[in-house]
Amino acid sequence: MTHSPFTPGVAAARLEPEAYAENFADLHPALDDHEALVAADRCYFCHDAPCITACPTDIDIPLFIRQIATGTPDAAAKTILSQNIMGGMCARVCPTETLCEEACVREVAEGKPVLIGQLQRYATDHLQEQGLHPFSRAAVTGKTVAVVGAGPAGLSCAHRLAMLGHAVTVYDARPKPGGLNEYGIATYKTPDGFAQSEVDWLLKIGGITLEHGKALGRDMSLDQLQADHDAVFLGMGLGGVNALAVEGSDKSGVLDAVDFIADLRQASDVASLPVGRDVVVIGGGMTAVDAAVQAKLLGALNVTLAYRRGRDRMNASRFEQDLAASKGVRIMTHVVPRAVHGNGSVREIEFEYVNDDMTGTGETVRLAADQVLRAIGQTLTGDGMPTLEQGKIAVTGAGRTSLEGVWAGGDCALGGDDLTVTAVAEGRDAAMDIHKTLMGAAG
């Protein structure tokens, strides 16, 4: 420990080395066999279960839990993965508290839902740790499909297409596959290289070629992809970050939260990552919480999450907000940044208090800040896209864009709620639609 949380400015190694391992360990340690049985026993096996309805990928949750309870976790995993090929990641990152577990009748009855997310992880881990891939490819169709983006939407689409017998090439701008699973999620939600091992496992289906370092608009055009393939799926996510349009936002120390998170995920030793003594994160979504919590875990003394509306309007779930609070993050609401102060580097950030209708109150407040992390939304980048709407690719049905033969899903497409699980569902559904289109009535 070269520095301490009190060290002024931006510094690495603020904590004892062992503190990092503890801080960035699994948020929800895996259930052991007995815990899984106990948790599974709590499921009532509801009729037409509300949890299934609440799951964007419609996993048959009561069935897979019953399969766990009867000692067949691999069968449970197949139930999960047949609906959601990234069931392992979703078990870790889904805001279950606003999806399946919120709908669980035991949440309604007792405020204690069945631990659906952790049970899902138990089953999928059990299967994947054995290296088993329970799906196989249909006869090769001779059709080829280009998938842009190796994130949840793209890989889900690619897997389903490959399973149906098509040849798929996945293009991704980054050096590693996984998209936000690899670059955009807090380390403590998916430690130990899970994102990569899940991709490796997913690719065991065969028939999928990965091409890295290929960005749409930079290294290839949509026209060319369409010419070279029978269909194209766009799932490249949102590459741009909304700017902080205030005076002084170009000062050093003002960073994108997504880059901060990506650096953490890619760091071989998180202790080497510099973090401010006073950190202010601007935003109210999952990215903002992931950045704020991790800044705190890196040893920042004061971390403030500043959001323009009330807590009830934050995109981050109540669980995420409470997690942030429990780690020592201060959540400030009804504040809008007005100026970044400092001499070259940021020293303070000035906010104005605003009313619910976003009108200013004239009251301002200044916070000490060595780092300001922007988490105020991302934007679609690239030219030659299909028709956009509200800054995203407009889609109808199962991801059909304005261009014939081009589908889209995940964060770059309009609709959905920008969750991993939604992206997986959209990729899967687009794949089924592509398949139907390519194979005609016979499909």
Next chain:
Amino acid sequence: MADLTSEFVGIKSPNPFWLASAPPTDKEYNVRRAFEAGWGGVVWKTLGEAGPPVVNVNGPRYGAIFGADRRLLGLNNIELITDRPLEVNLQEIKAVKRDYPDRAMVVSLMVPCEEDPWARILPLVEETGADGVELNFGCPHGMSERGMGSAVGQVPEYIEMVTRWVKKHTRMPVIVKLTPNITDVRKPAAAAHAGGADAVSLINTINSITSVDLDLFSPEPTIDGKGAHGGYCGPAVKPIALNMVAEIARDPDLRGLPISGIGGVTTWKDAAEFLALGAGNVQVCTAAMTYGFKIVQEMISGLSEYLDDKQIGLDDLVGRAVPNVTDWNQLNLNYVTKARIDQASCISCGRCYAACEDTSHQAISMSEDRTFEVIDAECVACNLCVNVCPVDNCITMEELPMGATDARTGKPVEEYANWTTHPNNPAATAAE
């Protein structure tokens, strides 16, 4: 605090909770611990003849079935009677009884089906100062293959004969322990009664295979790849035991024959149910083997509180439910109830709907917003929805008042009438 002092066939104990003849009562060390914990009495684990004792298997003796969270619901065993020398057991019985004179000390016995062995062993037991003997005519494994245990208990003539010998050779009260592995428990009970038994105790364990090892293809517990049936006990057998106790208690020919109730007694409530069905006391084994001797403290406090609440004494409870145990043909066919779902406590799991729709009478409707309601015109009041509902008291059965119309039959609710006078009964006798 209610007085739980119990007197059963003249044997006094500070409470009606005895430990049954079984591993917990096999030796002095255990029994002293049991008495220290507060048990009212014990039935010492079955003694055999003098001479080389029986041997037990050296692999697993128990198999089990579990509920949620590995809660033990049923236990099966292939253990035999005591495998310790007779003299050792007798010395220990004497020592314990001397130190705990206020506790019931009953000794379980099983010797060959001849008069001499019984005549030889009874004086030895008497000499210990024990309060009584229990004849083990129930053990269903191992000993039964040698003509003892349930091999005797399954032949009423043998029961009567042996009971008569025992009564002839001892002044001690004699309790005959009955096996449930028969078709009509009243027959062996009557035989014991005829032989002069002071009481019967039931049930002994039930022939069982608890599970099959699906890799070895062998019953559990598995001994070197093979398994034999064992005796089943624990909470799972309680309903069977209650019925058998009640059958004896309500039999006109056996009325007044004291019963020691055994079979899955795990809590004070189980004990109270046995007592209400006519048992004068209860014997416990599996619950103690699962949780240890301390559970008797809950049984004592629970039964005491219940008696205080009801403002009745222990003797008032014994047999109190017996008059209400009847035959099916005496049940009131004009008693009409309908299921009622309390919407405030319903958690919309839909289990009642699935059960009724798939397996019963299609008498529950489900709306778009998952509201479940009973369709009176279809509800036969089977109670399945009540049984599958995970919420206590969410679904209840409401009695239709006299004169109200049953929406299912369109007929008004009438006075009591049973099958014996029903028009559909070809053997019906005209109502008076």
